[in-house]
Amino acid sequence: MxxxxxxxxxxxxxxxxxxxxxxxxxxxxxxxxxxxxxxxxxxxxxxxxxxxxxxxxxxxxxxxxxxxxxxxxxxxxxxxxxxxxxxxxxxxxxxxxxxxxxxxxxxxxxxxxxxxxxxxxxxxxxxxxxxxxxxxxxxxxxAGLTAWRALVVDGKLKAGDTVLLLGTGGVSVWALQIAKLMGARVAITSSSDEKLERARALGADHVLNYRSQTEWGKAIRAWSDDRGVDHVVEVGGPGTLAQSIEAVRIGGHISLIGVLTGASGEVPTAALMSKQARLQGLIVxxxxxxxxxxxxxxxxxxxxxxxxxxxxxxxxxxxxxxxxxxxxxxxxxxx
The missing domain is CATH 3.90.180.10 (Medium-chain alcohol dehydrogenases, catalytic domain)
Known part of the structure; x- marks a missing residue:
């Protein structure tokens, strides 16, 4: 064969x-x-x-x-x-x-x-x-099962929740589809305006170009009426984690499922502690x-x-x- x-x-x-x-x-x-x-x-x-x-x-x-x-x-x-x-x-x-x-x-x-x-x-x-x-x-x-576990199994996603997705790769696009199926509001980031428009066509409620809005964690928090989002599907790792912590609500959930920006790095522990957020690593x-x-x-x-x-x-x-x-x-x- x-x-x-x-x-x-x-x-x-x-x-x-x-x-x-x-x-x-x-x-x-x-x-x-x-x-x-x-x-x-x-x-x-x-x-x-x-x-x-x-x-x-x-x-x-x-x-x-x-x-x-x-x-x-x-x-x-x-x-x-x-x-x-x-x-x-x-x-x-x-x-x-x-x-x-x-x-x-x-x-x-x-x-x-x-x-x-x-x-x-x-x-x-x-x-x-x-x-x-x-x-x-x-x-x-x-990709699909990773997104499902992050949002539904571990995140206990429910209708009306807010979700932040990083990028438009396989996990993030699957997560967008799952979140909309479950009745959530979704924000998604990319460096490509063309990709963001495609995400909007799939149902994204808010799109953000992280190159033009470098403080995207604050921008996402503002989109959520300064409350912060309920869930973040974090695919970047150390290079994006600080912004994800900024974006999440107090008591929210961050699924760490990717290391696109590196395998190790500084974690803003004081910010994570003050948010009292759950940072959970997961593999499929x-x-x-x-x-x-x-x-x-x-x-x-x-x-x-x-x-x-x-x-x-x-x-x-x-x-x-x-x-x-x-x-x-x-x-x-x-x-």
Whole structure:
């Protein structure tokens, strides 16, 4: 079968299409999936460029969606022909977080889904949302579930809440759609006025260009009648955290889910303390939470925003496009 493989030292130049042995028939508790789609994440880019310490010969991509071709003994949840989508943490089935690393994350600690077929435990997948194609379904594995957990699972989002989103990448655009589905008011930032207009068309109530409004934390607080927002989905990290703390209300919730501005830095602890806000780090979510998200997508009629699609053999070009940071929403890969 065909698979994209990254070799040491990990770099886009070492990422190439190769022939790999077919994984064969599923064993007990396993399913065989004909994969058709994936989407790119910042984490995947870190793997293929060496920042995440990729193993030599690793098949990248954490997101995978396709059709069940065969089921092994003892599998009752899926049947041949079912559309399924992968789980970021295949061993975290439900309950509180128990995993804090990527040793079992597809495309990082184990082979991912940039290949034609996969044989994995049935519990490493969920049913895909009805009505979505394979690329669209694949976006829920990492970006979509992260946004869902940040706002709904951990944030307890409710109608009438105010939400601040940073940027217009995959997590933020998914969070915009989820927040509007739940009846929240949403402010979103970007350095691109064009992207902000696209966000407004998706339902954003307030848009802000952080290059022209450098004190955007104060501007967001003013938009919220000087109360501060209930939720912040913080994708930047140390370079944006101080502004997010400025923007959040007393007793509000900041979901720290990204490190786009760096892995460490100064935290304004006095400001955080005075806000009495909850700053919570999180990494994606459990399989049970993904199943809840699938039901919400179907009930709400949500469709992810796909900026552009690439063929599997053009995966290096897809990552170069991601590095250019011109995309809005998700970048898809299909085959």
């Amino acid at each position: 065909k698979a994209m493989v990254v070799h040491a030292p990990a770099a886009l130049e070492t990422l190439r299409l190769e022939d790999r042995p077919d994984p064969g028939a599923p064993g007990p508790g396993e399913i065989r999936v004909k994969l058709h789609g994936s989407s790119l994440n910042f984490h995947d880019l870190g793997v293929v460029t060496g920042r995440m310490g990729a193993a030599d010969g690793r098949v990248p991509l954490a997101d995978g969606a396709g059709i069940v071709e065969a089921v092994g003994a003892e599998v009752s949840e899926f049947a041949e022909g079912d559309h399924v989508v992968s789980c970021f943490f295949p061993d975290w089935q439900n309950g509180a977080p128990t995993i804090g690393d990527f040793r079992r994350t597809p495309g990082d600690g184990i082979d991912g889904f940039a290949q034609e077929y996969a044989v994995r435990p049935a519990t490493a997948f969920t049913r895909a949302p009805k009505g979505l194609d394979h690329v669209e379904a694949a976006t829920i594995t990492t 979510g459990s399989r049970a939470e993904q199943q809840d998200f699938v039901r919400a997508i179907e009930q709400g009629g949500l469709r992810p925003v796909i900026d552009r699609r690439f063929a599997l053999d053009a995966l290096p070009d897809a990552f170069r496009y991601e590095m250019g940071a011109s995309h809005f929403g998700k970048i898809g890969v299909e085959w």
